[in-house]
Amino acid sequence: MTRDTTSRGCVLALDVGGTKMSLAAVDRQGGILHRNVIASPARDPEKMLSSLLNLVSGGVESCRAAGLEVEAVGIAAAGFILQQDGLLLESPNIAWSMVPLRDLVAKAAGLPVFLENDATAAAAGEHFAGAARGVNDFVYLTMGTGIGGGAFTGGRINRGYRGTAGEFGHMTLDPTGPMCGCGRRGCLEALASGTALRRDAVRLASRDPGSLLYRQCGIDPAAVTGETVSDAAERGDRAALGAFDNVGYYLGLGIVNLVHIFDPEMVVLGGGMAGSGHLLMDNVRRVVAERGISCLVRDVTIIISALGGDAGVIGAAATAWEGIENEPAK
Amino acid sequence: MTRDTTSRGCVLALDVGGTKMSLAAVDRQGGILHRNVIASPARDPEKMLSSLLNLVSGGVESCRAAGLEVEAVGIAAAGFILQQDGLLLESPNIAWSMVPLRDLVAKAAGLPVFLENDATAAAAGEHFAGAARGVNDFVYLTMGTGIGGGAFTGGRINRGYRGTAGEFGHMTLDPTGPMCGCGRRGCLEALASGTALRRDAVRLASRDPGSLLYRQCGIDPAAVTGETVSDAAERGDRAALGAFDNVGYYLGLGIVNLVHIFDPEMVVLGGGMAGSGHLLMDNVRRVVAERGISCLVRDVTIIISALGGDAGVIGAAATAWEGIENEPAK
Numbered sequence: 001m002t003r004d005t006t007s008r009g010c011v012l013a014l015d016v017g018g019t020k021m022s023l024a025a026v027d028r029q030g031g032i033l034h035r036n037v038i039a040s041p042a043r044d045p046e047k048m049l050s051s052l053l054n055l056v057s058g059g060v061e062s063c064r065a066a067g068l069e070v071e072a073v074g075i076a077a078a079g080f081i082l083q084q085d086g087l088l089l090e091s092p093n094i095a096w097s098m099v100p101l102r103d104l105v106a107k108a109a110g111l112p113v114f115l116e117n118d119a120t121a122a123a124a125g126e127h128f129a130g131a132a133r134g135v136n137d138f139v140y141l142t143m144g145t146g147i148g149g150g151a152f153t154g155g156r157i158n159r160g161y162r163g164t165a166g167e168f169g170h171m172t173l174d175p176t177g178p179m180c181g182c183g184r185r186g187c188l189e190a191l192a193s194g195t196a197l198r199r200d201a202v203r204l205a206s207r208d209p210g211s212l213l214y215r216q217c218g219i220d221p222a223a224v225t226g227e228t229v230s231d232a233a234e235r236g237d238r239a240a241l242g243a244f245d246n247v248g249y250y251l252g253l254g255i256v257n258l259v260h261i262f263d264p265e266m267v268v269l270g271g272g273m274a275g276s277g278h279l280l281m282d283n284v285r286r287v288v289a290e291r292g293i294s295c296l297v298r299d300v301t302i303i304i305s306a307l308g309g310d311a312g313v314i315g316a317a318a319t320a321w322e323g324i325e326n327e328p329a330k
Numbered sequence: 331m332t333r334d335t336t337s338r339g340c341v342l343a344l345d346v347g348g349t350k351m352s353l354a355a356v357d358r359q360g361g362i363l364h365r366n367v368i369a370s371p372a373r374d375p376e377k378m379l380s381s382l383l384n385l386v387s388g389g390v391e392s393c394r395a396a397g398l399e400v401e402a403v404g405i406a407a408a409g410f411i412l413q414q415d416g417l418l419l420e421s422p423n424i425a426w427s428m429v430p431l432r433d434l435v436a437k438a439a440g441l442p443v444f445l446e447n448d449a450t451a452a453a454a455g456e457h458f459a460g461a462a463r464g465v466n467d468f469v470y471l472t473m474g475t476g477i478g479g480g481a482f483t484g485g486r487i488n489r490g491y492r493g494t495a496g497e498f499g500h501m502t503l504d505p506t507g508p509m510c511g512c513g514r515r516g517c518l519e520a521l522a523s524g525t526a527l528r529r530d531a532v533r534l535a536s537r538d539p540g541s542l543l544y545r546q547c548g549i550d551p552a553a554v555t556g557e558t559v560s561d562a563a564e565r566g567d568r569a570a571l572g573a574f575d576n577v578g579y580y581l582g583l584g585i586v587n588l589v590h591i592f593d594p595e596m597v598v599l600g601g602g603m604a605g606s607g608h609l610l611m612d613n614v615r616r617v618v619a620e621r622g623i624s625c626l627v628r629d630v631t632i633i634i635s636a637l638g639g640d641a642g643v644i645g646a647a648a649t650a651w652e653g654i655e656n657e658p659a660k
Contacts, residue, residue: 080625089625137491153488160483160593161467164626167590172583174504182623253502260497261591263490291502293512295410295419296494
């Protein structure tokens, strides 16, 4: 690497979500120098795109005004992405279809742009500046409404042939299990996501009028959020703890499968549910030890992401830094 | 690559199994120049080792007598192997435990030696000289008494942190499913291996006295072999076809999981059951199309290994050629 690491270089890192878009200027060490967040007009594809382009252009100007040299733009977005083509095929929470996002942003910003699925980017972010810094073989799972992920093997992110690798949430764990958002049964996402946690909590509370959750929320499923379940579990509520037990069991089984498949040194858990990580971790580690093949699972470290809410922008930054090092600019 | 490919160089490739050991001299194009097969004294660890060392020494002498220059030895063996340490931890069918196989062979042969798990080696063999030649992202499954495998991502074999990656047979597909040889429930191996095929065939035949399998084998499970089930299925027997349907369903589900995880261009099926591949393939392809996420599975090619019974030695040869190119000799 011949790049001058003493210059005030940075990349612009953009985390594109259905609720908000976060932009950050990030240096080569993963330090966040500058930040901007705007709401996502996610239902209006044209407005969503023009807001995004304005956000990036404004970010480039702000950086230059502050004496920072912007070297590239990295974009992390939810959805199926053809990384090499810079094309967003579809996104679960944004009314976009077949958007050539990389080239549109490159034209507007006059900079090389690298586009990545948000979960793959977050895995790259853990390697760049998070829990897996210096770890060459690890599996990353992001757990929120859905479950996504990414794997590093031999120090490189696995993108796959088309760039859609890492759909760990759609690993079937029980062919007769509950329906998943993808239309299939018994996916890890249907059994161990935030959505599954709430569903299990409602089911357990509705059978247990003495539980705290029932007394708080009655039988109204809409009143049960991830936060109410976490809070009730923190206070020892049996319905909420039961829901965490169920989710931890299936998350543990999913991790066992991934350890048998990848033989990682480490498994990193991120996303919104990682904030309730301590409610899950004991159970997950127990299930992995009990249900895994001993000589394959016993030395694997399972930890919670160090990046929290910055996983998206740090991931986008990692994608951009990796991109300008490894590929010709586009 | 500066190696002179016009010289008469070869590697010695050794496939170590519980029944026999096969040795072959293999050139850089995957051509087999010379071959020797001996029985494995698998229950006597000392005798097994001395037979192996004699086989290799004899192979080196035969090659030299024929004017071939032996550049390295590649060994593919069943079991858990620490590839970087050249250590065989344990093997399912050989009375070996903690054998430093690489260094023992290197000392006896005076050559660099590279040791690999047999399924990982077979995946490397498919890339070297089989169905996946020129394919950088593929998943390989070997189906026999058990199920093993290996994955290539970005042109490299995934070995994992300790070298035990690719245990696809021990992916849980149904936590309440039948017991697996590993002591856990509902592994792919317990649902879709040759062992599972025979178990399902016995179960279906025992309920169906009109079936060909029942008339041939009665209720004696020992009389039902992989061959009898295949033969009966070829003749249209409903019990045997039902067993192939069950196995194909779970194999299809396992492949869906691996496609969602790796995003491969191709899935290659090898091992003893691949000989009955046509009885499985229609069902497997249908299950993958129906049970996978359409935009992730629709362009994936699923094919049968081109190497047949040579998968072991070609895999060992691929391991040796890769080893002398990428690593300092050991």
